[in-house]
Amino acid sequence: MALGVSRQYYKHGAENISFKARVEELSGQNINLCYQCGACSSGCPLSKEMDLLPSKVIRLVQLGRDDPLSSRTIWVCSTCFECEVRCPRGIDIASVMEALRQIMLRRKYSDVKLESIDPEKLRSLPQIALISNLRKLMA
């Protein structure tokens, strides 16, 4: 298993290159700049809820691996930009998270199902909560 994973790391195929390029294009960020200092992960208020830390997401994208697409992390991120102001390399990690979400959303995956929200709660929520949630996680 461990071997399989590491082999995947070093096999940098065309699909890896195109995935990384796609994320860079959508996010407008140069992923290569990251030197894995971890400042983004240490500042992230939601890291506790994540299966992949933000710095790890960036590392995997650097390697052209699309594992973050199936992570919880990209849906847990609240786009608070804490990581963005902390990154010493000037990477907007929040935009990378959005790029990854967008790839999934454009494949018609959506993380929130309206039917799953309690109707009582739906009525009491202010527009600002509902619209931002659905815009980030459904549209």
Next chain:
Amino acid sequence: MSLRLAYYPGCTLKTNARNYEISALASSKALGIELIELPRWNCCGTVHALAKDDVMHYIAPVRNLIRVEQLKSSGLVDGERLVTLCEMCYNTLKRADIGVKEDQERRRKLREVMEEEPPYGGGGVEVIHLLQLIREVGWERVKKRVVRPLKGLRVAPYYGCLLLRPRGLGIDDANNPTIFERLIESLGAEVVGIPFKAKCCGSYQTVHMGHVASELSYRILRQAVEGKADVITLACPLCEYNLGERQGEIRGLFPDLKYIPVLYFTQLIALAFGLEDSVGLEMNNPDPRPLLRMKGFLREA
């Protein structure tokens, strides 16, 4: 002569956060600023579309920016500044403005899909937040207008995310903001500093990940309570919902938490300015009135 400026309320200011709007309009007026509501405004989308190829989500905010130019040319406002109150509206409109002005290709595409509107992008519209405007007016002028100093009221300011971040967009230093502190002092109140004053409250995750928002909000509230703050003040209706409205739910998970009222900064201003009919405190939850009465900042009911 008061200064007339275009004002964008946004959806929540007309419903759950009416207390924010009422107090902001009255306080601004007392400072010589007349906020003129943008005609035919629409929802800004609440969040900025970060994907670089996005055009569609620019339409709503840009339509509002076009309205500012129209209002200006009708002579009803002085200049092309657009004043916002909600942090998310501020951020979304500001970023849309930048995104259109710096990207010619996006401008071209937008013109194609918004053919019924005059083109946008060349003009001088500037999106600002009311706090910026008050800072510009000057703390001295604020102090002079105070008729009921909030002496002895301990206030913990909570900035949230989108007034300070991302880089280049914040209305103050992202790492060490002081604009709220200056305002609180100008009103005669006492500042209670909390380490998490700019940490996310959980934002829109409150919709389907309630426990996560509760946990984040709890940490912020607890710091304020431990600092012996009487109230928290903030500038965003979503933060207000998470920190205020949801306190009952949060206490279900963390029974040790004491209730602490949450007020919009404009409500504090209106109180200190003696504009008691324009504070809208009856809409706040938890109810701050008993405490404010006890402290002598409100007449007995």
